[in-house]
Amino acid sequence: MADDEIILSELSDDELVQQMHDDLYDGLKEEIEEGTQILLERGWAPYKVLTEALVEGMRIVGEDFRDGILFVPEVLLSANAMKAGMFILRPLLAATGAPKQGKMVIGTVKGDIHDIGKNLVGMMMEGAGFDVIDLGINNAVEKYLDAIEQHQPDIIGMSALLTTTMPYMKVVIDTMKEKGIRDDYVVLVGGAPLNEEFGKAVGADAYCRDAAVAVETAKDFMKRKHNVRA
């Protein structure tokens, strides 16, 4: 836990970044906001603040979540702190033309109301610095298409927990193909009854078994995207 006596602005850059990693770990939103401001005031590029202070901090959180040291409610708190930092950085990142962390549209497919897992994925993605547009539950293909048009995301995420609604993922992907836009986006699918094979069969880019894998996979695709552009 952060020591009450600490005054963030008196720390050196290195110490402050270390402290911000700890504060993210502990889900301290206001401290993260303050730390982000201080680094910016010291002339740090927004992209450097994002990657070295926030994303790196959340990487540690993600690791300990994966290893069963941190629990879901704690990770959500961390993700919230991260989001608060992102909120400050987002306009600055856009203005400086920094590489985008990525944007995701996520929703549960038509006929399905299961959303606990989808929500978790959404929050973890936000925690990793992604912009997340959550379409909620019971989404027909038009909803995805509208959201794609409106938000221009990098990634489309679909969730289904019912064997009777899983096939609808293919409806969405096939429609994207018909419109000739399938290859412009990365499509990730998830939900407990799915598996790798099913993901391939419906034409998704990847199936992710949990939120942590979803974040890793999304980051991977973003990295590749940047490499292609570079």
Added chain:
Amino acid sequence: MNAPAVEVTETAHRRGGGRLGRKALRSVPIASFPTLVRQIPAYQMVPDEAVELIHQESLAILEEVGCEFRDDGAIALWKAAGADVRETRVRIDRALLMELVSKVPSEFTLNARNPERTVRVGGKNSIFVPMYGAPYVRDLDNNRRYGSLADLNNFHKLAYMAPALHSSSSVICEPMEIAVPKRHLHIIHSALKHSDKPFMGIVTSKERAEDTMAMAGIVFGDEFVRDNPVLVAITNCNSPLVWDATMIDAMRVYASHNQPLILAPFALCGASTSASAVGAVAQVNAEALAGVALTQLIRPGSPQIYGQFMVTVDMKTGAPMGGTPEAAQMMYLMGALARRYKLPWRTSGFHVGSKLNDAQAGYEANMLMHAAILAGANYIWHSAGWLEAGLTCGYSKFATDCEQLVGWYKYAGGLPFDDFKEAMAAIREVGPQGHFLGTQHTLEHFESAFFMPSIMDFNSYEQWKAEGAKDHDTRGREKARNMLADYEEPKLDEGIADGLKDLIARREEKLPDSVS
């Protein structure tokens, strides 16, 4: 158990009996136990005042927060009944709520296509029902794969053969190879063909619920299924506090036919309720009562099953757990509330998080079934096959569960005193130092006195080793395999069988091959 087999009496010049006779006697399949009438008291874990406190809090939730009913028809019913309705939010005052809840019969008869398998649900009457909804199976060769129609047929066969199972459920596992729009027809057909026990309805759309009723009509007569329960269907509240259109559609189809619904929120406690066992019960009780009340607006006096399926959430992943002590404690609370409302109630028995039929599965299953029995549950669901929080149905687990149910049936049936005198005579007969294995009393009673499971192994180490040193999981699979080899299909009137096939063919012509 009826008279032994024909082969004994065939050879008229012999007295019969002997090895063949005994074998026949022991292998007569017991088709089914009657309804379990619990002869042990229900255990109440908290004082009456605590039950009352939870009850009051549930009523307050429905009055102050209200519950969402996302369906125009339901909203119209609530308005007409005088509830406080704002858009889809319905606030129900306690007098209206309790008046509606009081219309539900405290017991009802659930008819089977074979009248000998007809059961009672409610009061002291309990039934065991196998699992529902598994996309995967852990098969006879111990592989995990998507379920198929052949698997579903097998599970219905096993359900038919298991004496302590009182229902065939319906979608024990998903027949994944069948197109979704047509799948429900084959699920219901499999249950009706391979077993003659009560079954469960499909709820994933109004159309599928109507198809289920049409098939039930062919088997029982359209007239009969308009008023007499022949199936049970599950409608889930989307906790917290939302009843959605899909579920309400199904509710209307079944309740209007007087077919009981299960109004028992499946809550991931900590995610879809507060992280408090007592708080979760207050919420789930409110949701269940709101659902029960709606069914009484659809058809007053229709039989319903109140209850819960509450599991705790694994805070490491968000996944549902099985077999936790809190899940058991919450059952006791819901049982006490059910008795307060005089409602039949449902819980789940052998549901576990384990991937395999292993020690984890055993501990989890036992923790929950013990609670289900002592809490006095009436519809004890997920009592066979359940693994991986419902993602998988295992053959080995199914066989083990069926066998263990025989033990629980006996446990809940209470302690018989009818041979007490003879037992006392036996101790006088033997006196100090002797043994009882040869007494008349033992000879007469040994077969029924103590539970004799066959999958559990109590042999000597050497014997066990000589038989291949098989673990429990392997023995369970062997048991399932052997049962299936012995299966004989129950009789089904030819006209009915054809009628079902015709209906399926007609519907399949109309229904599309893929979802859209």
